[in-house]
Amino acid sequence: MKRREFIKNTGLLLTFPALFSRSGAVVKSEKALILGFDGMDPGIVRSMIKRGELPNIRKFMQGGTFTDMLSTAPPESPCAWASFATGKDPAGHGIFGFLSRHPENYIPFSTSEPIKEKNAKTVEIGGYKLPYSSAESRLNREGTPFWDYIMDRKIDSTVFKMPSNYPPSKMKYGRAIAGMGTPDITGTQGVYTLYTSDENEAMTEGSGKGRFNYAFFDENEVMEGEIQGPKNDLRTEPEPVFVPFRVYRDKKHRTVRIDIQGTQVLLQEGQLSEWVEIKFEMIPMLNSISAMVRFYLLENRGERFRLYITPGNISPADPAQVISSPESYSKELAKAAGPFHTLGLPADFNAIKKESFSMENYIVQSQSIFAESKKLFKYELERFLGMKRAMLFYYFSSIDQGSHIYWALRDPLHPNYRAAEAKKYGDRIESLYREFDKIIGEVVKELPKDVPLIILSDHGFAPLRRQIDLNALLFRGGFLKLNGKPDYDDSMALLNQGNWDKTKAYAMSLNGIYINLRGREGEGSVAPADKKRVLAGIKKMLLDYKDPETGKNPIGKVFITEEVYKGDFLDRGPDIIVGCNRGYGLDYGCAMGGIGRETVKDNMSRWTGDHIIDPHQVPALLMGNFKMDTKKKPVIWDVAPTILNIFGIPTPKDMRGKSLV
Numbered sequence: 001m002k003r004r005e006f007i008k009n010t011g012l013l014l015t016f017p018a019l020f021s022r023s024g025a026v027v028k029s030e031k032a033l034i035l036g037f038d039g040m041d042p043g044i045v046r047s048m049i050k051r052g053e054l055p056n057i058r059k060f061m062q063g064g065t066f067t068d069m070l071s072t073a074p075p076e077s078p079c080a081w082a083s084f085a086t087g088k089d090p091a092g093h094g095i096f097g098f099l100s101r102h103p104e105n106y107i108p109f110s111t112s113e114p115i116k117e118k119n120a121k122t123v124e125i126g127g128y129k130l131p132y133s134s135a136e137s138r139l140n141r142e143g144t145p146f147w148d149y150i151m152d153r154k155i156d157s158t159v160f161k162m163p164s165n166y167p168p169s170k171m172k173y174g175r176a177i178a179g180m181g182t183p184d185i186t187g188t189q190g191v192y193t194l195y196t197s198d199e200n201e202a203m204t205e206g207s208g209k210g211r212f213n214y215a216f217f218d219e220n221e222v223m224e225g226e227i228q229g230p231k232n233d234l235r236t237e238p239e240p241v242f243v244p245f246r247v248y249r250d251k252k253h254r255t256v257r258i259d260i261q262g263t264q265v266l267l268q269e270g271q272l273s274e275w276v277e278i279k280f281e282m283i284p285m286l287n288s289i290s291a292m293v294r295f296y297l298l299e300n301r302g303e304r305f306r307l308y309i310t311p312g313n314i315s316p317a318d319p320a321q322v323i324s325s326p327e328s329y330s331k332e333l334a335k336a337a338g339p340f341h342t343l344g345l346p347a348d349f350n351a352i353k354k355e356s357f358s359m360e361n362y363i364v365q366s367q368s369i370f371a372e373s374k375k376l377f378k379y380e381l382e383r384f385l386g387m388k389r390a391m392l393f394y395y396f397s398s399i400d401q402g403s404h405i406y407w408a409l410r411d412p413l414h415p416n417y418r419a420a421e422a423k424k425y426g427d428r429i430e431s432l433y434r435e436f437d438k439i440i441g442e443v444v445k446e447l448p449k450d451v452p453l454i455i456l457s458d459h460g461f462a463p464l465r466r467q468i469d470l471n472a473l474l475f476r477g478g479f480l481k482l483n484g485k486p487d488y489d490d491s492m493a494l495l496n497q498g499n500w501d502k503t504k505a506y507a508m509s510l511n512g513i514y515i516n517l518r519g520r521e522g523e524g525s526v527a528p529a530d531k532k533r534v535l536a537g538i539k540k541m542l543l544d545y546k547d548p549e550t551g552k553n554p555i556g557k558v559f560i561t562e563e564v565y566k567g568d569f570l571d572r573g574p575d576i577i578v579g580c581n582r583g584y585g586l587d588y589g590c591a592m593g594g595i596g597r598e599t600v601k602d603n604m605s606r607w608t609g610d611h612i613i614d615p616h617q618v619p620a621l622l623m624g625n626f627k628m629d630t631k632k633k634p635v636i637w638d639v640a641p642t643i644l645n646i647f648g649i650p651t652p653k654d655m656r657g658k659s660l661v
Contacts, residue, residue, distance in 0.1 A: 030155060030389040032452045032646050033381075033443070036084075036162075037436055038077060039400030039611065041460035042068050042621040048433055056441035057623065060455075065628040068619040070635045071459040073559045073577050074511050075615040077180060077400065078111060080458035080636050081163040086143035087640030087655030091567030093143040095164050097612075099509040099591055100572060104522045106495055108508055108592050110189070111140050112166055112181030112344070142569055145169060146640040149649050150391050160380060161395040163458075166344065168325045177316075177324040177333065179395055182344040185280070185291040185312035185320065186230050186240075190343050193309040194356050195225055195247075201306075201356075209350035215247075215305050223247040227260075227293060227309060229280035230320075241280040241289075247307065254300045256307070267297040272364055275339035277315060290318035292339055294368075298361060308356060310365075314342045337379050340372045347401035353606045359421050362405055363428065370398045370432075374439070385446060391647075399432050403461045407609025411463050415602040444625070452646050453625040456639060460618040462582045464610040466547065467603050468554045469587040469596035470507035470578060476599060477541045479505040479534070486595045494593035501525055504534050505575075507590040511612050512574025513538060520571075531575075535560055538576060547584075547600050554600060556581040557614040579614030586612060628660035 048054050049061070060066040072080045072090055076097040079090050086093045101108045141164045147157040151173035159165065161179025168176040184190050188208065195215040196202050202214035217223045225245050231238040245260035254269040265273050273295040279288040291312035298306040314320055316330035316339065323342055324330040333340065347366045351357040357365070377394055384392040406428040408414040409421060440455065447453060471494070474480035480494075481502035487493045494506055500523035503516045515531055518524035526534055539558045547554050557579030562570060580586060585603070589596050611618045622634055628642065637657035644651060645659040 028648055029450070029452050029646050031384075031387070032391050032454065032643060033384060033447060034391070034393045034643065035440075035443070035453075035455045036081070036393065036395040037399055037455060037457050037621075038163075038395065038397050039403050039459065039461055040433070040436070040457035040621050041403075042619055043460060044429070044433060045621065048430060053430075054433060054437040056437045056444060059444075060623040060625070064626055065622065065624040065630060067622050067628075067630040068633060069456065069622040069638075070633055071615045071618065071620045072636060073557075073564065073579060073615050075459035075611050075613070075618055075620075076510065077458055078164045080620070081180075082141050082143075083637040083657075084456070084458065084639050085145040085147075085162060085164065086141070087146065087637050087652070087657040088143050089565045089567060089637060089656050090573055091561075091565035091570040092654070092656060093141050093164075093567075094569030094572045095141050096512065096573035096577075097509050101508045101514065103514075103520050103571075106498070106500075106506075106508070106522065106593070108492075110181075112164070112183075112189075113140065139165065139167060139169065141165070143654075144652070146643050147171075147174065147391060147393070149644055149652070150647055153647065153649070155389045155391060155647065156387060157391040157393075158380060158384070159393050160376070161397075162393060163344075163395070167322050171325040174391075175325065175329040177330055178342075178344070180344040180397070182314070182323055182342055184343050185289065185314055186228065188311070189345060190311040190348065190350060191228075192311055192348055192351050192356070193227060194351075195223070195305070195307040195309075197303060197305040204354065206354075210354055210356060215307065217247075217249060217305070221249040221251065223249070223305075225307075227278065227312065229291065229312060230289060232282050241282065243278045243280060249300060249305065251300070251302065256297055256300060258295055265295055267295060269297055269300045270364075272296045272368055275313075277317070277339070278312070289320040290315040291320070296361065296365065298357075306356075308351065308361070310348065311343055313346075316340060316342055333376060333379070337372075337375050340376060341369055345401065346397065347405075349401065349405055349607065352405055355606075359405075359409075359425055363425065366398065366402060370396075370435070373398065377439070381443070381446065385448075391643075396436070399429075399436065399457075402432050403429055403609045404607055405609075407461065407463055411465075411608070414463055414465050414608055416604050416606070416608055447625075454639065454643065455621075455623040456636070457621045458636065459611040459615070459620050461609050461611050462585075462613055462618050464585040464603050464608055465583045466550075466554065466600055467585050467587040468545075468580065468600045469590060469598065470511075470513060471590045471593075471595040472587075472597070472599045473541070473545060474505055474507060474513070474538070475595060477538075479503070479538060479541075480595075482595075486597075488595065488597050491589065491592050491594045493595050498593075505538055506593070508593050509574060510588060510591055511578045511580075511586045513576035513578065515575045517575075535575060542576075542578060545599075549600070552581070552584075554580055554584040556617070579616075580612075581614065582617045584613065585610045626661070630660065634660055 049058050082093045082095040090096045157174035159176040163180035166178035166181035168178045193211045195213045197215045204212045226242040229241040232241050248257040258265040275292045281288045292315050294310045296308040317334035346369045352362040408417050409426045481499040482497040483499050507513050542555045542558050559577040641651035641657045641659040
């Protein structure tokens with residue numbers, strides 16, 4: 001080795017303290033910082049480092065820990081982050097992805113929805129149902145998260161926007177604010193509003209993702225509009241509540257003034273407003289629900305007008321439902337850092353998938369979300385640094401939500417590659433990685449040398465060029481039977497057409513197949529004694545299937561769930577978890593029980609990158625400013641016992657994970 005290289009490498013080795021070792025010695029501390037970078041891909045990181053980029057991450061390779069980490073099957077964020085939090089596999093914490101189904105009636109549901117413990121009691125007075133006891137709800141995620149054990153030692157713990165943590169864990173010695181899974185004010189995962197002068201666009205079907213309205217301006221260039229809020233469940237006949245607003249348009253200067261509940265918003269074309277607090281009146285003069293929206297003037301030139309309004313976010317300053325623990329925590333954050341997004345998936349990929357957003361519009365909105373996240377992180381980091389005994393987990397969503405939409409910008413082989421966009425925005429994903437490298441550099445600079453730092457992602461990323469429809473495949477293979485010809489336009493065709501007496505299996509959720517098991521499913525047809533035979537037949541069909549256009553096998557792994565997971569909540573998951581090969585993914589039309597015309601097709605959606613494939617092909621990333629034992633590839637459920645070990649807490653017996661220190 002040349003002297004210059006020796007000095008350079010030695011300097012990198014000395015970046016992190018040597019008191020942490022890979023020899024099996026336990027790292028002892030009463031303080032730890034954990035950063036969650038959703039979707040950060042180790043392959044992209046390595047390629048950028050090879051090009052001389054990401055200098056701060058490079059130091060982890062030399063003086064700390066940098067390794068691939070196996071995610072869960074499926075590598076879906078709710079599932080993977082729940083395993084990180086609890087040290088358990090999905091059968092242990094009960095979360096197998098974004099969606100599941102009720103076996104008794106085959107109806108799909110979101111696993112982010114809280115479990116209702118009891119119903120609220122009400123009394124009817126003058127057309128209103130007035131509650132005198134409230135309904136209670138709890139997390140769908142089972143198991144004890146690692147921060148509960150830390151708080152048992154009276155160590156202050158902050159859990160910031162952890163996925164699969166809505167409603168948030170009750171923090172007996174710390175604070176938490178809910179992240180992925182937190183709904184908008186109407187109870188959905190985000191429905192935006194668009195006012196447009198284009199009559200055809202105004203007639204767009206929203207499919208529960210967008211509300212489209214024709215923008216009519218009178219002779220004075222004034223438009224009347226409204227924002228839909230939640231259903232007024234206080235009424236005996238609940239109807240949505242609306243907040244009216246008025247737009248005054250200046251065509252010459254391409255500006256508008258928006259008047260809403262006493263607030264005036266001035267916007268130029270292409271400008272995104274700050275948050276605007278609004279109130280939905282439930283009982284006149286007595287009861288209202290607070291929310292926040294942002295206005296984005298997409299176009300205002302000539303007769304062309306388009307105004308986007310974000311989904312109504314729950315106001316952290318005046319939350320309409322519990323989004324933090326203690327409940328005062330969200331108010332503290334809003335007071336310290338200003339209003340901020342609370343919707344679990346804040347970047348509006350529905351708007352770009354519907355082409356309501358251009359790529360530039362999506363980037364503008366996403367950057368505003370990232371700016372808020374950085375501002376809140378600065379506040380939390382300063383608080384953490386000022387404490388002697390503390391644990392801080394902080395979650396960033398930007399890489400994941402960006403990679404889903406930006407992937408085709410860097411992939412000329414993608415069917416939805418658009419050369420003009422790629423030329424202009426082609427390095428959007430890499431630019432996000434550069435931003436996060438800067439964050440890491442700032443953290444390492446501020447963090448005392450003896451405080452452990454762990455950085456992880458929940459999965460990597462891959463191109464989504466072609467999609468396979470599992471219900472179409474099951475139908476053609478004879479495992480799924482319908483009454484009549486498939487209704488390809490019905491997103492819940494199985495519920496309306498399923499011939500359950502003859503159906504052996506069906507697909508629902510994002511990548512799960514369920515056996516129509518007698519005694520479990522409402523109209524089960526497969527005897528328990530025949531279950532293994534049916535599973536084997538489906539597995540063979542999936543692995544043997546070849547894409548008729550490319551000749552390739554779309555599916556690389558088929559996981560029989562009961563063979564890979566053991567736990568009290570195994571019955572919540574599918575019987576088969578499908579892992580596609582890189583470049584392929586699953587058609588989300590199956591999620592609610594739909595069936596497609598084609599078994600496999602080109603992906604022409606704006607959703608061009610994905611990770612819900614074979615987890616071995618989209619590994620997660622694990623980094624630390626100390627040495628961890630990585631001789632055997634870590635699994636995401638190993639991180640929880642590792643964190644506990646840092647605090648000197650033995651690994652609980654019910655955790656599947658093993659400490660890496």
